[in-house]
Amino acid sequence: MMSDSRVSSVIQEWVSSYPGQGQGQTLNPSNQSTNQMSQMDMLSYSQGMIRGGADDRVAEQMMGLSYLPYTPSCLTNTSSPSSTNHHQSSTQQDFSPFLLPTLRAPVTKRSISKDSAEYRQRRERNNIAVRKSRDKARRRIMLTQQRALQLQEDNQKLQMRIGQLTQELDTLKHILSQRHLQGAEEGAAGESSI
Amino acid sequence: MMSDSRVSSVIQEWVSSYPGQGQGQTLNPSNQSTNQMSQMDMLSYSQGMIRGGADDRVAEQMMGLSYLPYTPSCLTNTSSPSSTNHHQSSTQQDFSPFLLPTLRAPVTKRSISKDSAEYRQRRERNNIAVRKSRDKARRRIMLTQQRALQLQEDNQKLQMRIGQLTQELDTLKHILSQRHLQGAEEGAAGESSI
DNA sequence: AGGGATTGCGCAATAG
DNA sequence: CCTATTGCGCAATCCC
Numbered sequence: 001m002m003s004d005s006r007v008s009s010v011i012q013e014w015v016s017s018y019p020g021q022g023q024g025q026t027l028n029p030s031n032q033s034t035n036q037m038s039q040m041d042m043l044s045y046s047q048g049m050i051r052g053g054a055d056d057r058v059a060e061q062m063m064g065l066s067y068l069p070y071t072p073s074c075l076t077n078t079s080s081p082s083s084t085n086h087h088q089s090s091t092q093q094d095f096s097p098f099l100l101p102t103l104r105a106p107v108t109k110r111s112i113s114k115d116s117a118e119y120r121q122r123r124e125r126n127n128i129a130v131r132k133s134r135d136k137a138r139r140r141i142m143l144t145q146q147r148a149l150q151l152q153e154d155n156q157k158l159q160m161r162i163g164q165l166t167q168e169l170d171t172l173k174h175i176l177s178q179r180h181l182q183g184a185e186e187g188a189a190g191e192s193s194i
Numbered sequence: 195m196m197s198d199s200r201v202s203s204v205i206q207e208w209v210s211s212y213p214g215q216g217q218g219q220t221l222n223p224s225n226q227s228t229n230q231m232s233q234m235d236m237l238s239y240s241q242g243m244i245r246g247g248a249d250d251r252v253a254e255q256m257m258g259l260s261y262l263p264y265t266p267s268c269l270t271n272t273s274s275p276s277s278t279n280h281h282q283s284s285t286q287q288d289f290s291p292f293l294l295p296t297l298r299a300p301v302t303k304r305s306i307s308k309d310s311a312e313y314r315q316r317r318e319r320n321n322i323a324v325r326k327s328r329d330k331a332r333r334r335i336m337l338t339q340q341r342a343l344q345l346q347e348d349n350q351k352l353q354m355r356i357g358q359l360t361q362e363l364d365t366l367k368h369i370l371s372q373r374h375l376q377g378a379e380e381g382a383a384g385e386s387s388i
Numbered sequence: 389a390g391g392g393a394t395t396g397c398g399c400a401a402t403a404g
Numbered sequence: 405c406c407t408a409t410t411g412c413g414c415a416a417t418c419c420c
Contacts (some may be wrong), residue, residue: 125392127413133393134411144338151345158352165359172366179373321398323407328396331409 113119307313 122391123414126415129392130394130413131411133395137394141335141338144335144342148338148342148345151342151349155345155348155352158349158356162352162355162359165356165363169359169363169366172363172370176366176370176373179370179377183373317399319407320400324398324409325396327408327410
């Protein structure tokens with residue numbers, strides 16, 4: 001079950017599983033980047049990081065309830081061999097030439113030239129990157145869960161410790177009050193015995 | 195920041211975000227299923243649940259290091275229009291008629307009949323289910339992170355409380371020992387004053 | 389500019 | 405039969 005050993009190991013791994021920044025591009029699997037983040041960074045990493053990209057549904061997505069047939073967007077099978085349908089944000093007219101240069105629409109972009117060797121190479125590299133990234137995400141999620149369970153366990157132990165200390169404290173207080181009473185009695189009346 | 199209010203709300207939501215079992219199939223977004231799991235269930239939900247399916251790479255996947263060009267499996271673009279390449283587990287001869295009925299191989303399976311209305315309908319339904327499932331997963335992950343942070347915060351507070359109690363206890367013990375000495379002195383020698 | 393890293397999406401296989 | 409999960413490839417985007 002891999003419990004015990006207190007917080008140390010799990011927390012350590014969990015913390016180091018969060019990306020501090022980008023890293024090298026070599027295919028070295030043992031990516032031991034010594035990154036470190038604050039709690040805020042960790043939270044925001046999967047909360048506010050929607051990437052203000054050109055997907056009109058992301059905000060709604062993160063707010064929940066994004067399923068339901070929001071937009072068909074994939075019933076026109078007019079695509080040529082290979083390359084499945086993909087949302088091209090049909091809810092957009094022709095404002096591209098009028099947008100700010102930063103938001104420039106994708107103007108043909110140098111004819112992607114499908115099924116070329118260069119394309120396949122890029123695709124394959126991206127596929128590898130995707131697998132790597134998802135694997136990392138999976139590990140991160142698992143570590144977060146383990147961390148949560150470990151923290152919960154620690155919490156229980158701490159609560160019990162607090163209970164013990166409180167009880168001990170009450171006992172001592174009681175004893176002290178008794179002593180106090182005894183001392184008062186001794187002070188008021190003379191010693192009863194001895 | 196939504197902190198404060200102790201553990202209650204976050205934990206509650208986190209616990210209820212884990213699937214206890216399947217639920218209804220209605221498209222009702224407000225899925226308030228009253229499921230509840232033990233910690234073991236939660237952990238195993240994303241740890242050992244690899245689904246012993248027919249993907250020869252899953253174990254390796256979960257052990258880490260699954261990227262790297264493990265298998266091309268997608269360089270033969272001989273597929274007809276629509277339907278991108280997809281691993282069809284080529285490492286299989288022709289044992290289908292000899293396998294147990296339960297393990298029967300996918301024998302043509304009634305000609306899937308692409309681009310049929312029924313196919314599109316199934317695809318669309320599955321797409322909705324996928325969006326829903328992923329949305330749920332995202333929420334679950336976020337809740338787990340928030341829960342971890344909340345627990346960490348709680349832990350710090352508990353540690354501080356323990357520190358206070360310990361100090362108070364030490365103080366009382368010291369006082370008691372003083373009283374004890376005082377009492378011993380009073381017992382040994384007569385009252386010094388009064 | 390260019391390349392890895394992320395991420396939403398659809399597909400298919402599979403679990404339930 | 406259905407929906408729910410999940411691995412995967414693609415494309416857009418992010419981010420150095």
